[in-house]
Amino acid sequence: MSSERPDAAAVLSPQAARSFYEANARQRVRGLFDAGSVHEWLPPSQRIVSPHLEQLGQPRALDDGVMIGRATLAGRPVLFAAEEPGFMGGSVGEVHGAKLTGLLERAARDRPAAVVLLLDTGGVRLHEANAGLIAISEIQRAVFSARAAGVPVIVVSGGANGCYGGLGIVARCCDHIVMTEEGRLSVSGPEVIESQKGVEEFDAKDRALVWRTMGGKHRYLIGEADGFARDTMDDLRQAVAAFFDRPVPLTLEAVEREHAALGRRLERFGAAPDAVDIWSGLGVAEPRQLPLLDTEAFTALADRVKERGDV
Amino acid sequence: MSEARSPALALCDGLFPGGHDVRAEGLLLWGSGRTADGPVAVVGTREHAAIGVDLAHALAARVLQVVREHPGRPILMLVDTQGQQLSRRDELLGNGGYLAHLAKCFEVARSRGHRLLSLVYGEAVSGGFLALGMIADRTYALADAQIRVMALPAMARITQIPIEALQELCRSSAIFGPGVDNYARLGAVEAVWPRDALAEGLVQALRGPAGPDPRAALGRERGGRTLAHDVVQAVLQAA
Numbered sequence: 152m153s154s155e156r157p158d159a160a161a162v163l164s165p166q167a168a169r170s171f172y173e174a175n176a177r178q179r180v181r182g183l184f185d186a187g188s189v190h191e192w193l194p195p196s197q198r199i200v201s202p203h204l205e206q207l208g209q210p211r212a213l214d215d216g217v218m219i220g221r222a223t224l225a226g227r228p229v230l231f232a233a234e235e236p237g238f239m240g241g242s243v244g245e246v247h248g249a250k251l252t253g254l255l256e257r258a259a260r261d262r263p264a265a266v267v268l269l270l271d272t273g274g275v276r277l278h279e280a281n282a283g284l285i286a287i288s289e290i291q292r293a294v295f296s297a298r299a300a301g302v303p304v305i306v307v308s309g310g311a312n313g314c315y316g317g318l319g320i321v322a323r324c325c326d327h328i329v330m331t332e333e334g335r336l337s338v339s340g341p342e343v344i345e346s347q348k349g350v351e352e353f354d355a356k357d358r359a360l361v362w363r364t365m366g367g368k369h370r371y372l373i374g375e376a377d378g379f380a381r382d383t384m385d386d387l388r389q390a391v392a393a394f395f396d397r398p399v400p401l402t403l404e405a406v407e408r409e410h411a412a413l414g415r416r417l418e419r420f421g422a423a424p425d426a427v428d429i430w431s432g433l434g435v436a437e438p439r440q441l442p443l444l445d446t447e448a449f450t451a452l453a454d455r456v457k458e459r460g461d462v
Numbered sequence: 463m464s465e466a467r468s469p470a471l472a473l474c475d476g477l478f479p480g481g482h483d484v485r486a487e488g489l490l491l492w493g494s495g496r497t498a499d500g501p502v503a504v505v506g507t508r509e510h511a512a513i514g515v516d517l518a519h520a521l522a523a524r525v526l527q528v529v530r531e532h533p534g535r536p537i538l539m540l541v542d543t544q545g546q547q548l549s550r551r552d553e554l555l556g557n558g559g560y561l562a563h564l565a566k567c568f569e570v571a572r573s574r575g576h577r578l579l580s581l582v583y584g585e586a587v588s589g590g591f592l593a594l595g596m597i598a599d600r601t602y603a604l605a606d607a608q609i610r611v612m613a614l615p616a617m618a619r620i621t622q623i624p625i626e627a628l629q630e631l632c633r634s635s636a637i638f639g640p641g642v643d644n645y646a647r648l649g650a651v652e653a654v655w656p657r658d659a660l661a662e663g664l665v666q667a668l669r670g671p672a673g674p675d676p677r678a679a680l681g682r683e684r685g686g687r688t689l690a691h692d693v694v695q696a697v698l699q700a701a
Contacts, residue, residue, distance in 0.1 A: 192696075192697055193693070193696060193697060199689075199696070202688070202689065203638075206631065206635070207627075207631070245637070245687060245689050245690050245693075246689055246693055248690070249678065249689065249690040249693035252678070252690075252694050252697075253693060253695070253696065253697025256694060256697075256698060257697055257698050275588065275611055277611070277612065277617050277620055277621050278621055278623075279637050279638070280610075280611035280638055281610075281611060281636065281637055281638065281639075281640075281644055281645060281648055281650075282637045282648060282687055282690070284588060284591070284592070284596075284611050285596070285645075285648055285649070285650045285677060285681070285687070285690075286690065287592060288592055288596035288597070288650070288677075289675055289677060289678060289690070291565060291592065291596075291597070292675045295569045316588075316589070317588065317589060317592050319558040320558050320561045320562050320565065320589060320592055321562070322558065322562075323556075323558045323559045323561075323563075324562045324565055324566060324569075336558060337553045337557070337558060338553065338557045338558045338561065339546060339548050339557070339589070343548065344548050344549065344550065344553070347548050348549065352550055353549075353550045364550065364554050369554075370556070375556040375558070401566060401573070403526075403529060403530075403570050403574065405570075406522075406563065406567050406570050407526060409563055409566070410522055410526060413519055413522075413560060413563055414519060416555060417515060417516065417555070420555060421515075421516075425554070
């Protein structure tokens, strides 16, 4: 994923220019939110850990793989969660999931300017399978509670694990999704499809195929993601802040518009064999070159042709 | 009718002894039935349907139709799904968006006063169960239904934990293994409806509270999920 970044590093501080993708959860929180504003709830020192991993003789994390709390971003109060990419694939177990649910319920009660979810996950933690799946359903309900209270829930997907499984569905239940080129968003991951349906259905080792099917550029083009940013802390901060004060009320009219948009997508692209065919159908003149475009060139092109879910 | 009723329609006969017009359209089930407490809309799947972009969109269309044409009518989801459709095409088109859309349609129905109930009568698996079933105010199941994230042999393979160890854990904990009883202990299944008392189960459920998500508290009360509720409360109260 080495894209050329000629304009970034020269003008920004090392911290701001830093890669989100390469950072761990705590570095991401430090890099994205205002300096000195971060306050963590249920921090590692409280040792609220998974009892199920211990039973299985698996290593535990003192925050169960997710950091939650409050902070400010561009001076506005937000609640945040950051999944740790390096702990069990960012997976959702009982405690991890309950921290996310509690955060969203707290947002519904306290009404911050936004909730920012830095998701980086393979979905359900299989070691806690049932509890993980139920937790994801509870997170989904809590997202809807926060939205009903008028608090926009903004997802960032730009991490190594992507945003997969049940949280891939939950992400699309939120107000806005910001992706980087490196981010991925899907329900079933490439390995899962390959292991269940065979390599002819999906070759998980074909990284170009993975990125053009599930990656940030494709998701932004078909309207599955609302924002697209370069993989730096500063670009992502700006992309998230752009969605403050833009809650999307979950009304009958809104879901009817979405229904029509998703119906159009099926009609236009339901028979497309590959992302390249969809991009071509959208009016991208040289679709095979699209993965090579830098962020600026890509967004300039994408903003002319992308599918819109809100009109 | 010359041929035997399909299992799904026979189920509806039991749920609605006063009559129903539920029919199958491909893998989708749809219609309404009469209960002692008035009409109930039915939206569901059959034959272990995998829910991909087309089926999710078709189900959402039916939910929206109920909301438009029958404001406030309770909706019963009949769940028989092997999970989300595992295919390159569905992920290319954004199955997450379609499954989320289905969930959002149910949520809009809820916010406009529709009671949402679900009954797992076949299979209920992961992503399909999230969008159709667990989104309800209350989820019920038949005793012989199958609920799971993944079959135990596949879990053993992926976690690299011997299947014997997982089977042993299934006996002591509801967290790992498949099954209606485990999901009931964890608070995700409110109750099991006996096949000979389906109509009674439905009417009782219709008369129960809608309220906020009860599952974490229920899981704690039943001893299956000891931490979820307390962790949520700890986050709400954290200084």
